Amino acid sequence: MKRKLLALGAALLAAVASILVVHLPPASAAGGLHVSGTKIVEANGQEFVMRGVNHPHVWFTGRTSSFADIKALGANTVRVVLGSGKRWGPSDDVAEVISLCKQNRLICVLEVHDTTGYGEEGAAASLDEAVTYWIGHKSALVGQENYVVINIGNEPIGNVDAGQWIDATANAVKRMRGNGFEHLLMVDAPNWGQDWQFTMRDNAQTILDADSLRNTVLSIHMYSVFNTPAAITDYLDRFQANGWPLVIGEFGWRFNTGEADDETIVAEARSRGLGYLAWSWSGNTDPILDMTVNFDPNQLTTWGKRIFDGPNGIKATAKEATIYGGGTGSPSPTVSPTPPTGGCSATYRVTGQWGGGFQGDVRVTAGSSAIRGWTVTWTFANGQTVTNAWNATVSSSGSDVTARNMGYNGSLGAGASTTFGFLGSWNGSNGVPTPSCTAS
Known part of the structure; x- marks a missing residue:
């Protein structure tokens, strides 16, 4: 289900001019989850760091028990794959999905997957079509700002004319705000999410400025482009230096030397206070990326054990959102x-x-x-x-x-x-x- 790119040479990763340090204006007094500087915080001002996994709901709508299973393994967030109807779905069960997240005390990141690889993948939906989907489901989303993040479209541009991502993403953010959405918005990078041409990295400020509420977080997907510590730290350093909010919205694991350096990814995310959402719970056409065998939480794969049980994994680092009582309920932090x-x-x-x-x-x-x-x-x-x-x-x-x-x-x-x-x-x-x- 994932389009993986060939690893790039170190020279390509390094051959970029320096960029200016630009600081965001203060976040608006948003209700619900919102951006404050480089951090995501809840309505009460408490920092919230995403620790979770992606769940391919649109292809496995009957696997509703997965929400409870993901929570039981320690996650505080689930990124839910939805379809607009252009390629998959349509996912008309948004209210039910949100209810499953809330029942299981998970922050719900909802994404339209149909946009994957637009411009290179002929069947893909545009970001504008994704916004139309969100508008069509606005009634299920309004009032859920404490619980829901809207990831407008998954990996919305492929490797053909990645520069189109700038206007397409800025316009999508503006259209969401123009239609009354006040949620925390998440936007994915181009190049199938991996930004190897650095379009998002070098134009992030344009996207953040397009949001009248200053409530957008950028999302990078880390697979084979990010297979060395240097590639990972250099990319994250640039966002940190510029004061831009970022999450690692997808990543895989090092099942061979050319794949993602997951150990560096989670260690850097932890040290920097960045959220991460690993791909994915189960059901991949390439099962090496499955965390469970056939959605069974009692049969974790090597990848599942790494992401849930590792020293910088979900069990060791996740904290439940305070909207669900995390940090205030039993047991109280002493x-x-x-x-x-x-x-x-x-x-x-x-x-x-x-x-x-x-x-x-x-x-x-x-x-x-x-x-x-x-x-x-x-x-x-x-x-x-x-x-x-x-x-x-x-x-x-x-x-x-x-x-x-x-x-x-x-x-x-x-x-x-x-x-x-x-x-x-x-x-x-x-x-x-x-x-x-x-x-x-």
Whole structure:
């Protein structure tokens, strides 16, 4: 179902002139999900980072249990494939899809797939036709701004005349706003989503300026074009430097050396606070991209295990939207601050808890002087154990836990902070320990 491009040489990826740093004006006082600077936030101002997968609903409309299965594996978002009727569908069950997302406490990214490869794929729909579809389903969408992101059209331009993407996308955004949509809008890159000619990267400001509500996020799809750390970090660096909001709306995995470097993708997304939505749950004509065997959540493929269970994967990094009670419901994040000790302090939080397991994070803050390294220790009082950790080297001796900085996050300026996280097990109770921090 995905059109994959051949890997490009490093020279092509590097042969682009520098672009000016341009900053967005402040986000409008939008209701629901909206852009604030480079971040997506909820109506209450709480940052929301997408962690989820793509689900090919239009081709498998009977697989409604997939929404619950995706949620059960830890996702906070699902990107749902819909059809306008030009190639697939029409998907006239928008209200039902939104209801399934809400029942399962998932943020719903809805996309029209018919636009894939327009200009190169003869049967593809235009972005203008995709907007007509959204207008036809406006009654199901209005009022759902807290729960729904509208991804106007999937991979809307192929490799033929990628420059047409600029006007087509700007006009689609304007038409959506002109017809009263106030949702967070998501727009995909050309070149089958991979932007290897850098049309989106070099013209992003034009698209963002076309939105009267300043409520559009750009989306890059990372497959074989993004098969090296250098290709990935260079692309993401440009958006970060310009202050442009971005999500990784699709990506695959490194099943051979020419394919997407998924480990770098998720690590960079985590360190930068970028959302990601992996392709895809099941049902691909090329099953190497399936995360489950025949939609069965108990049969995760290699790709499924990487994206759900990896150190920067969904289970380790997803946080439920606060509109569903994430961060405020049971279990409430619990905080145990300590005064500065040896030049730093540590704050321990339980960010999620389930039967037999929990997720926590620890924030390390330098005191009044810069530090070059840190060590955090605590003692579990209720028999808990740490089973996995990221952004720190964690070891245990009985109930005593020691966490030391990595090479990249040990040096902190005065008052600066960094965080590390972990997964743990518990039985009976999960009391909050008091951590101590020592600087070096």
